[in-house]
Amino acid sequence: MSRRPASIYWIGFSIVVAALIAAPLVLPTFWARLLTEILIWGLLAMSSDLLIGYTGMVSFGHSAFFGLGMYGAAAALLTVSPPNLWLALAYGLLGAAAAAGFVAYFSTRLRDIYFAITTLIFSQIFYVIIFTWTAVTGGENGLTFERPLLAVPGLIRLHLTPTNLHWFVLAVVVGSYLLLRRITQSPFGMVLQSIRENEARTRAIGYPVERYKIVAVMLSGLFAGLAGVFYALQNEFAAPDFVFFIVSGETVIYNVVGGIGTLVGPIVGAAFFLLLREGLSRFFTEFYLIPVGVIFVAMVIFMPQGLLGFMRRWLNQ
Amino acid sequence: MAISLQQILIQTVNGVVTGMILALVASGLTLIFGIMDIVNFAHGELFMLGAYVGVLTLAAAGSFWLALLSAMVAIALLGALIYVTTLRPLLGRDPLTTILATFGLSLILQNYALWQFGPVARKIAEPISGHFTLFYLDYPWYRVVIALIAGAMIFALWMFLKFGTWGIWIRATTQDRVMAQAMGIPVPLVLATVFAIGSGMAGASGVLFGPLTAVDHAMGLDWILKVFIVVVVGGMGNLAGSIVAAIFISLLEAYASLWVSPAQAVIVSFVVLILTLLFRPTGLFATATR
Amino acid sequence: MNPGSGAAPGAVLLEVDGLHSFYGKSHILHGVSLVIGRGEVVGLLGRNGVGKSTTLKAIMGLVQPSEGQIAFEAQPIIGLPAHRRARLGIGYVPEERRIFRFLTVTENLRTGLDRHGVSKQRKKALLEKIYEFFPVLVERRNQAGGTLSGGEQQMLAIARAMMLEPKIILLDEPTEGLMPRMVGQIREIISVLQAENVAVLLVEQNVPLTLEAASRIYLLEKGMVRHHATVAELRADHSIIQQYMGV
């Protein structure tokens, strides 16, 4: 991507964004809504790409950050009256940041599969707490709430309809993408990539590797929390299932399917997976997970670089 | 409330029995991980399919022990098939890809079982129905028998690994796959065998555990996380370590359930896991064994 | 000078022709060719990173060359997996020795010994013979390989390769990191191998040892055989060695 002239990149980028802006106006309701959801899951996947693709740390704990963002938003929407969107955002990010800080402090001391397992177990601890603390979190039932108004004092006061929520989400995802892209290309991002390539050498050069890793996990967690807040806003509920490790697993899957270390790859992966599941479930109401599994295994074996890598190689041929 | 000595002793028995079953499931997983760097996410599904093979054999032949044997053999063959078709192409790639591929496999196997065997849970009748008195409880002999069988199977595996030619080959392959190959060890065959053995152990555990609960397509789910914890705490690939860890964690959870709210007792094992990873990342019992 | 020419004395055991190999994107071997006769000790010299170890690995089948041919006893072996090559009679002693650290000395030896078609008596005889060559190992036979000293590990690595009853042993820097006292022992072992009619392809940094042990030398530079000569020729003209070894 970086080799190609920048102008082509930006033209492509603008076309995609323009198409996404227009999408809810032309797509049928369900597909427009699914697109919004894909963007949200894509944001979650993209956030973990910062760790998987750029720092070489595979997190199986992103469900915790996602879930805490969700429950944080729920807390704001349920306790503060009238429900305030910005407060929901603030609470959600705060929740995710707290969880990420906690997880980062411990898990970054470990590497490779051990890091993955620690993050997984931490997210399970959050899951158990949320699942059993029924009085506060609603337990298995989760929490339901209403969408707040999109209001900026003195400027706008809008009801969040599926369409303007889509644009809102799109703006956030595009903004996050540009920000994450900037981060990965900044000196900070370079250090992360050098940690991925050779941690010992990076440490030897004199970088405080642990501190960089902690910041990376927290940043990643913050974006995951952002995705959680928007999932809560779109669906008007928070449930412990989203903190369960399967969601983290799916996040990693989106990354691998789309192509790690590309930021857009994970979004493509999320889109592919959600559409695949949606499409197949229309043909095999009961047993569509079997073909989903088969396709997925085949992709892991035959497309090691993910969809994006595969497409790139195919285009280059 | 005060905890009586009786309760502590009962929980000790529970912890050891549960721990042995856990150890049996974990032994296959740790073998597979230690030797092939494959994190087998579908291990719980092999456990479940083993239980179903047990159900079918029991219905056809009426013998529990035959069911145990046939589950072990059938799931071992299935394991070999899975290895050859799905995992061999991933050899040498990031262990992450094996997690993902086996995750996909677990989707396939679980839904295949649902399709093939229907949704209603089945039963495996225990071969031994007697009880003995354990303080205020009637304790079933079968539980003790499971623990013993599990112990015997793990011991047999250990003997096999320790003394047989294949055992040496397997251990050599664990330590240095490339050098093993250069020594003329048929590594691809060794790996397929290991995966088959690990799967067979899972299949057998499914039959052994079946009588305690019900056999259904989702029964593997309850195990997978706990088994992973055991494998990590024991030191990945360390067979003896996993056994000690399985008993250790089961005991800990059993004792914990005397004091804290039960749902939070599982957090105790999470905490042990994290402490282990932080302070002894190669496993709690790494130096003692192997 | 045409590398690869200068046929080996006696029957050809191993012939490597035009080997190319990549590691990731970097081109390591640029067409290595060499020939080794039965029972012959051949040295492979060159600076660090010129592809000596990679050549050995390619012969063993641990590295897949992108181009080129390898024939062992006149049979092409290029597609064979490493363990099949080992069974054909190629022993490998890698640079880092790569002892199975958690296996005992006996178990280490059994990795190569326990193969099909070897009778119990034969196995016993082989093991006894090896213990005769390496008395140090007898004392340590039930000790884990990882607990042995560097020299002992080197002995074990060679002994282990010999359990395959190989026709050739690929020795990669056997003296590296050993005490000078041990270097002499390695030299002795090579002559023992020669006496057993086992060919040796010796990769070394230790030029005097190589010149002493080998009969012919290949000199590698940038992934290519740049010079090939008998030991006598090299003894006569020291500048060649200096040119390629950069001493």
Add this chain to the structure above:
Amino acid sequence: MSDVENVAENAAPTRRRLLGWGASGAVATMLLPAPWRAAFGDAKPYKIGSLQPLTGVAAVGGKTALVGIQMAIDRINKLGGINGRPVDLIVADDQSKPDIGRRAVEKMVTEDNIDAHVGGFLSNICLACMPVWEDHQLANMIGVCLDTTLTTTKCNRYTFRTFDFAPAQAVAFAPYLVGKLGKKWHIIYADYAWGQSTRDAYTREIEKQGGQVVGSTGIPLGTADTTPFISKINGDFDGLFGISFGTDGTSLANQLYDLGLTKKYKWAGDGAIAESTNLPALGNKIEGFVGINRYLPVLDPPLDTPANRKFLDEATARLKKIDPSGPLPDRYTQSNYEAINALKLGIEKSGFQGREDTPKLIAALEGLEMKEGDDFPQGDKTLRKEDHQAFLRELLFVIKNGKPHILEAVPKDKTLVPPACSFA
């Protein structure tokens, strides 16, 4: 009559195939017209959506529930439809996960344009989907979801529950528990929202009857080996009361028996533990269990009606086709079957033509009286206006020789609890 039966037998596999391979009801019917289809001419079908867990942990219940739904719809279509219009079924799988369920419901509402929804199995998924019914103003007949809050604190104008819930069961069961079995109880419950709220309901009612709950043991959901939890249970009390369901319920019952606890104490609990689909996996270990359930697959009084015989026979035949072990219908088959019929009554009463008539439909469903018969083989029931919660006859039963035997039928007016709902 016998002709009708035959049609049903022939039709069943066709419908099942539709379910397996058909994308949506609409597409499927074009491919494989059902035998009765011709009778309706050009009449536009009513589209009824049904969200069920067909895969994942709750698949057992979802599949038996779906059998009830399909049975009811086939029967309606055979008998001339509703208001002369056929009924099309659109099924979606939620994989036992709320996000997937929510998405599937959105699809049924916006893509398939369903007119009403009957279904929902797991309470958390029912709750997650509540906003959809409200946003799109669609009637939602719950099929299985048992959580108390669905018709109390989280009640919703569009959502109806045509079967019982835990507070009513506790009211119905407590007199028997305290009067016939014992004064002091220990409750074992699945430690999550439903288990906890059900535990509280029983504690309240047992104490109201002069009994006492001396202790309780929670068991985390998905615990395969409950022994460490239940072997703590000891002391001076008369009975154990279990609140669990599905595989967890099976594990619990098996292991309580194994430890001799069901011999030592009286053993009673929520009927979900001894649901007919659980019985094969329990064998003789559930003998003597006293439970409460709205429906049992038996023909003993008061269920010795021709309507129930017909329901039982057909449901058994259909279930055999989805599960080779041949389970008997459970309460999920029954409640879903009846939920469709309740909706049918509502549609007939209100002249409902499509989504825009939902307010009329709601008005017709509020206070709906359902009479025992072919539509409602379980018995009479009333759908209360204040909270959209139905009250119906409860059956107390004991398991003997591996089968439930009815001990007592509690009439529906002895199960009443005050409404605790205010529609927004």
